[in-house]
Amino acid sequence: MRISIAMFFLFFVSLIPTVAATPNIRVDGAWAAPTPNGAQTGVAYMVIHNQGPNDDRLVGGTSPAADKIQVHEMKVTNDIMEMREVVDGLPVAAGRTAELKPGGFHMMLIGLKRQLRAGQDIVLTLRFEHAGEVLVHVPVRADSRR
């Protein structure tokens, strides 16, 4: 009996995801680009799945790796690179996915505490309007498009 209770709990422990945090938000494919010497900024990308019944919004985050983390959008039109802070947050509708990737939305790390080098891992705490905080482990690696 005692063993089966332990098994019962172990089963649920095994369901705790290694990357995502809250039941409604799942994050995968996270990565951050290595930064040049002395760079003050970095970027992190990821895919956010909203598995809950309500629309949500990624509004920002924190990390021990940087002073500030903001949601930014980059656009290249007519050979001009435009950047903007997504002040109202990035919407992730119920049952939908939001992709943060090169050439589009990204988490901008401002005021890096140390250089991001390939092979390292940084921790980001994403902040959602409804789901609250979601902890994400982000490996630092070169852009796979290279």
Add this chain to the structure above:
Amino acid sequence: MTFQSLRTTPSAHKGSYMRLQRYILMAGVIVVAATTSSAATGLPTSHISNKPTPIPGIGGPFNLIDDNGRKVSAATLAGKPSAIFFGYTFCPEVCPTTLQDVTSWISALGSDAGKINYVFVTIDPHRDTPKVMHQYLSSFDRRIRGFSGTDEQTAKIAREYGAYYKRVPAAGGSYVMNHSDRIYLMNAQGQYVGSISYREPDASAISKLKQLLQ
């Protein structure tokens, strides 16, 4: 709008003017391409030169400081073709990607690489001092030089090259920059002959750099 404000922060009006200028340039490039191909059908191949044709209106004199603190001008680059691009070290994606791309093209060019000047001009001179530029560029091929200047000097080189840049405020008193992301290709006489786009395939970019050496 005063002339001064036009110089330091190119306005939307100037942006549309430059887009127009760019379309005219593109039309010019198409005409040049059409002329070249019709010539190709009528001439023996030995007469065809791939030497890029200069396109007027882009490039000109400037005075800046390199990342070793030395004064530089258009004369510093003369005698060798140049690949010149604008950016800033706070740039999280486009600038490091471009610098990484240029680094890989330099390595692909092998012994020819040294026959070209590679110049990264900051459009954010308040944060990008020569010292900051020097440290940042140490992550890339050391042949890439970093030029910076005063607001006026920066506005001047951007105007000469038709490069756009604009400061955009972000939260917490910070700011990011919008800017042109193309690499300007100049011949040894400092005349504009073409450009490489952001994330242009390596083979195409390397072939354009090789054409600069003809």
